[in-house]
Amino acid sequence: MDMLNLQNVTKEYEPGKKALKSVSMSVPANGIFALIGRNGAGKTTLIRILSTQLSLTSGRASVDGLDVMKDAQDLREIIACVPQEGRAIGWLTPRQFIVSYLMWRGFSSKEATERFEKVMKELGISRYSDTLNRMLSGGTKRKVLVGMVIASEARILFLDEPTTGLDPISRHDLWSTLSRLKKDRFIFLTTHYLEEAEALADNIGIMEEGRLMSLGTLDELRNHVKYPYSIKILSDYRAKKPRQGDLIKGVDGHIQIVTTEKEARRISRHLIDKKVKFAMNPLTLDDIFYYIVRKPIEGEESNEEEEY
Amino acid sequence: MKKRSISSQLIASIMVNAIYAMVNYPIVLVSTILAPFSLLIVISFISHGSLTPVAIGGALIMTMISSGTSMQQDLSHLKNDFKVQDMIVSSPVRAWVYFLGMSLSQIVYVIPALIALVILAAVYIHATAIGYLSIIAVMLIMFVFASALGFVLSTLSSDVVQSWGFSGIVSTVMSALPPVYYPITYIPMPFQYLAYLSPATYAAEIVQNITGLTSFSTGTILIDWTVIIAVTAAMLFIAMKKSKWRED
Numbered sequence: 001m002d003m004l005n006l007q008n009v010t011k012e013y014e015p016g017k018k019a020l021k022s023v024s025m026s027v028p029a030n031g032i033f034a035l036i037g038r039n040g041a042g043k044t045t046l047i048r049i050l051s052t053q054l055s056l057t058s059g060r061a062s063v064d065g066l067d068v069m070k071d072a073q074d075l076r077e078i079i080a081c082v083p084q085e086g087r088a089i090g091w092l093t094p095r096q097f098i099v100s101y102l103m104w105r106g107f108s109s110k111e112a113t114e115r116f117e118k119v120m121k122e123l124g125i126s127r128y129s130d131t132l133n134r135m136l137s138g139g140t141k142r143k144v145l146v147g148m149v150i151a152s153e154a155r156i157l158f159l160d161e162p163t164t165g166l167d168p169i170s171r172h173d174l175w176s177t178l179s180r181l182k183k184d185r186f187i188f189l190t191t192h193y194l195e196e197a198e199a200l201a202d203n204i205g206i207m208e209e210g211r212l213m214s215l216g217t218l219d220e221l222r223n224h225v226k227y228p229y230s231i232k233i234l235s236d237y238r239a240k241k242p243r244q245g246d247l248i249k250g251v252d253g254h255i256q257i258v259t260t261e262k263e264a265r266r267i268s269r270h271l272i273d274k275k276v277k278f279a280m281n282p283l284t285l286d287d288i289f290y291y292i293v294r295k296p297i298e299g300e301e302s303n304e305e306e307e308y
Numbered sequence: 309m310k311k312r313s314i315s316s317q318l319i320a321s322i323m324v325n326a327i328y329a330m331v332n333y334p335i336v337l338v339s340t341i342l343a344p345f346s347l348l349i350v351i352s353f354i355s356h357g358s359l360t361p362v363a364i365g366g367a368l369i370m371t372m373i374s375s376g377t378s379m380q381q382d383l384s385h386l387k388n389d390f391k392v393q394d395m396i397v398s399s400p401v402r403a404w405v406y407f408l409g410m411s412l413s414q415i416v417y418v419i420p421a422l423i424a425l426v427i428l429a430a431v432y433i434h435a436t437a438i439g440y441l442s443i444i445a446v447m448l449i450m451f452v453f454a455s456a457l458g459f460v461l462s463t464l465s466s467d468v469v470q471s472w473g474f475s476g477i478v479s480t481v482m483s484a485l486p487p488v489y490y491p492i493t494y495i496p497m498p499f500q501y502l503a504y505l506s507p508a509t510y511a512a513e514i515v516q517n518i519t520g521l522t523s524f525s526t527g528t529i530l531i532d533w534t535v536i537i538a539v540t541a542a543m544l545f546i547a548m549k550k551s552k553w554r555e556d
Contacts, residue, residue, distance in 0.1 A: 050399040054555050070556070073402070081398035086391040089324065103320035104401050106312025132332065148395075158398065212472045 001065055003029040003186050004050065005154070009059035011045050011210075019045040020060065021210040027203055029064075031182040033196035035190045036289060037207035043190040044084050044160055046207070050188065051081040051158040063156060064186075080105075080154035082191075084161050088144040090134035094120065097133060101148045112151075119151040123177060139170040146174060150181060157181070159189040163196060175200055198285040208293040221288050229264035230287040231257040234277040241268055248294040258291055260284070312400055321409025325382055326416040341420045344371045351489045358362045359490055361432045365443065365515035366489035368425050372447045373508055375414040383410060383462030384471030390501070393463070399534025403553040411455040439518040446511045446536065453507060453540040454482065456547040463551040481506050488512045491522040510535040 004027040005257060011020040020042045027033045035043050048054035050063055052072045060199045061068045066075040088097050095116060102112035120126040123143050128136055133144060149157050162178075163171045171193075178200055180189060191197055197204050206222060214224050222228065227245045233255045241247045245259025258269060264280055271278050281287075330337045344367040351363040387393035396406055435443070457478065465471040486508035488494055497501055503509045510532040516522040517529055524532075 048394070048555075051394075052554060053394050053397050076398060077400045079398055081395060083391040083394040084397060087389070087391050089386065089392065091332050092328050093332075094322065096323070096332075100320040100324045100328075101395070101399075103316040103323075104396060104406075105399055106314075106316055108313060108317070112316075115475055152399075154399075 001029065002026040003064055004033065004062075004188070006061045009046075009049065009061050010057050011042075011049065011054070018210055020049075020056075023207075023210075023212045024059075025205065025212055025215050027085075027205070027215070029186060031202035032178065032187045032189060032200050033203045033205065034201035035188070035205045035207060036192070036194060036197050037283075038293065039192075040209075041207040042210040043207055045210075047081075047158050047160050047188065047190055048083075051079055052085075053077055053081070079156045079158060080149035080152045081158040082145045082149055082160060082162055084164075085289055086145055086160075088133040088141050088148075090135075091132065093130045093132055094125070094136075094144045094147070095129045097144065098148045098151055102151060105152055105154075107153075115151040119147045122150070123147050124173065133222070139166045142166055143170065143174065152179070155185050157187045158186055159187060161190055161192065163191065163193065171189040171196070194285045194289055204285070206289055206292050213292045214288075218285060221285070222283055225258060225283060225288050225291050226282055227258045227260055227263075229259055229261050229263055230281055230283050231259070231267055231271070232279045232281075233257070233271075234279060237271070237274065237276040246291065246294075248291055253291055255289065256290065258287065314405060317401055317405050318409040318412060321406065321447045322413040322416050325386075325410055325413035330417075334381050337420065338418055343374070344421050344425060347489050355490075359521070362435075362491060362520040363489045364425060364428050364432050365519050366512060368422075368429060368443065368447055369450055369508065369511050369515060370488050371418050371421055371425060372451040372484065373454045374433065375481050376456075377458045377475070377482060379410055379414050379455050380458035380461040380465075380478065381471055381475055382414075383459065383469055384465040386476075387462060388468045388471070397553060402516070403551060404548075407455075407459050407547065407551075410459070411451075414455060415451070425440065433519050435518050435520075442518055443515055446514050449536050449540050450508065450511050453536070453543050455508045456540070456543040460543075460547050460551050463553060482508050485509070486512055491516055493522070507536055507539045 001221070004025065006023050006025050009023045012018050023042075023046065023273055035046065037043050045054065049056050049061060049159060050068055052068055052075055055069065057256070064078065068075060088094065092100070098116045099109065099112045102115055103109060107115065110186060117126075120129055125140055125143055125147070128140055133141060136144065140161065146159065146162050149159070163174055166174065175196065178189075181187060182202070190202070197304055201218070203215070203217055205212055206221070214221055216224065233239050239247060239255045239257060242257050242259045242263050244263045245257055248256050248258060259267065268278065268280050346365045348363045352360045383393070459473045461478070462471065465474060486503055486506040488508055492500055492503055492509065492513065513524055513532045514529060515523045
């Protein structure tokens with residue numbers, strides 16, 4: 001059975017202002033599902049609907065076979081969520097905060113304390129157990145929040161941008177924790193860090209302007225893009241559309257040629273001759289993402305230019 | 309499915325919203341104890357002590373009302389600044405358990421002040437056992453009304469600034485408008501009619517009648533009881549139906 005099943009899910013905050021536009025998808029029950037997309041793509045709206053915080057306007061959505069609208073109370077028994085702008089309550093210590101959260105979930109004080117000790121050790125932040133949350137660094141505060149849901153018994157975790165604001169070392173530490181967790185839990189995470197999705201996710205969804213643009217494993221997404229190689233032009237050179245492939249604009253403003261291996265070799269020779277700085281690589285998730293959500297580049301379709 | 313302990317869930321709310329706040333910031337405890345005494349002292353001084361019993365009765369009612377309505381600000385803060393309501397909604401906690409737990413936390417918060425006021429009431433208010441029981445009943449009814457109102461408003465607020473707006477209106481209707489610390493006859497006509505827009509006025513009339521300094525007809529007192537019970541039932545109904553546990 002699929003873990004997530006969405007059929008034409010639409011969310012309209014105000015008439016005519018759709019945050020989700022008929023999103024349909026099925027996600028298998030294994031491991032980590034990462035949803036990536038730019039700001040305003042609809043990731044948070046979707047995670048809030050699936051974690052029963054927000055009503056959908058039309059369509060149907062279920063998590064582990066439970067309808068998010070009709071079976072919300074049953075679903076809440078098995079989920080936990082770290083909201084995007086969630087913060088550990090400032091006037092509490094991590095111990096007070098996490099133990100209280102677990103008691104809210106119905107654990108006894110003793111059981112909650114045992115789970116708290118275990119998770120703090122696992123996250124390597126035991127020494128901050130009794131420091132007020134407001135005194136902690138941003139990264140440690142995020143870890144406390146993630147620790148809160150990890151310590152729970154929930155077998156489905158929704159993490160909305162859990163590593164935002166973490167330094168690279170803390171982020172990698174958290175990745176290790178999430179990788180261990182995915183063996184016996186399903187984790188739905190949204191992220192801006194494409195390398196995070198690449199490193200962690202078993203399945204990846206790409207959203208853009210309220211629509212699901214693509215969904216699959218990293219290999220499936222690679223196959224979704226017909227061309228396996230990317231050439232990033234690093235100088236002012238006006239690149240042209242290749243014989244085979246596409247011309248796209250990356251996040252950093254660089255022009256990128258996505259093409260076949262053979263064509264990539266041919267173009268690279270041409271660029272070397274022209275003394276143009278460039279980088280050639282097999283497609284990464286970044287390339288796939290920008291390929292899928294790309295904006296047309298002026299002249300992209302034009303064949304008037306001289307060929308490479 | 310895991311068996312959930314409701315008592316654990318209630319204790320969690322009490323710990324987060326009352327005990328830990330007082331333990332981690334003892335100044336909160338001092339402020340909580342002092343809060344109800346400011347107007348009580350002013351009224352007692354101005355009236356040369358003659359209105360002290362009325363003011364004590366008023367302080368008892370207002371302590372319960374303010375602790376209920378302050379739930380609005382506490383929960384709005386937790387909801388909008390920490391996203392605690394989102395974390396709780398996506399968990400097995402039911403809305404009514406959260407409401408009950410947070411309401412109890414407000415009571416715990418004001419226990420020190422209540423103890424002091426009860427001692428003063430025992431000294432200054434000379435009433436029958438039924439009179440004392442009636443005062444307790446009025447306090448509880450007003451607390452349920454105020455906390456249900458606070459809960460509804462907190463779930464509707466989307467920003468802490470908006471919650472300050474709610475708070476200002478609630479404070480005017482529940483604290484400034486009603487003659488809780490002094491008899492309603494002190495308010496000139498036709499402004500007395502304005503006072504009757506607040507449920508606290510009806511509660512105050514019952515308590516002031518018990519203190520003996522102001523007397524109302526049996527009919528008036530019956531109307532007072534009817535009004536406070538009816539508005540509380542209505543507010544509980546609104547809390548059940550209109551609270552935004554899951555956002556639209």
